[in-house]
Amino acid sequence: MAVKRILWHSADGFSLIEVTIALVVIALGVAGMVSIVSQSFRTKRLAHDITQATLLAQERLEYLSLLPGQWGEETALQPFRDEEGRPIAPRFRWRAEAEQEEDGKRIIRVWVYWPWPHVRHQLRFTTYAQAF
Secondary structure, eight states, X not given: OHHHHHHHSOTTOOOHHHHHXXXXXXXXXXXXHHHHHHHHHHXXXXXXXXXXXXXXXXXXXXXXXXXXXXXXXXXXXXXXXXXTSOBSOTTOEEEEEEEEOTTSEEEEEEEEEEEETTXXXXXXXEEEEEOO
């Protein structure tokens, strides 16, 4: 009984076993927090990219729906550019297609692509526009 009392209730401080267990518990807690923070940053970045892709696609849909005539061909994958031809969102690419319906409306589809580690994301948006 005296040996057990010395190992667990020493007046000089904590035993080696107690310190080791405490360090393991602290290490597991810190590793869990680092994992949660890392996942939080990835989720925030993806949400930001989805928001930016949505805004870019909406702008492109509005632009294409205002084009007159029988715009009915598919576009190649290309970067988003401003009026002067400068890239405005270098990581994002878009393509579009339009088809004419019998009632005179056009269906316009826009895809937005962007890279993500190990995957390529895409969003697709569709709108109906009155043909001019």
